[in-house]
Amino acid sequence: MKKIAAIILLSLSLFSCNVYNNMTSSNFKQAQTLLSSLSADSSVKQISTLLTLLDTNKNNTLESTETVGAVEENFNLLDTDHNLSLSLEELKGLLPLLKK
Structure with missing residues (x-):
């Protein structure tokens, strides 16, 4: 059981790193x-x-x-259907949270 948990944890860690590796620095800066x-x-x-x-x-x-910045900080609030992802419709909910 401990081996399975370790494998899952390692897989999630690698996936997380991969997501950031896939994002080009140009896209990230933009x-x-x-x-x-x-x-x-x-x-x-x-x-x-x-x-x-x-x-x-x-x-x-x-x-x-x-996610990064305000999107990351407000992820749980924006995820109104609680499916652990944000659609465009949910992401639009960020606008009222931002200062004018």
């Missing part, structure tokens, strides 16, 4: 810049661009391992 420029008045197009930049596995949702 996402950070975009995120820092967002406000409550930002557009849905900007949120969609943020989703595209952060979505390293290209499944059109963000898992917690793909």
Whole structure:
């Protein structure tokens, strides 16, 4: 049982590292810049661009391992259906949380 738990933990750790390795530094910098420029008045197009930049596995949702900054800090609040990922619709919920 301990071996199985260790294998699962190791696999999750490697997956987490892989997600960040898959994100190019350019995408990461662009996402950070975009995120820092967002406000409550930002557009849905900007949120969609943020989703595209952060979505390293290209499944059109963000898992917690793909998030940074305010998205990461508010992940559980934004995940309204509690499926451990954020859709574009859920990610739009970030806008009211940002300062004008």
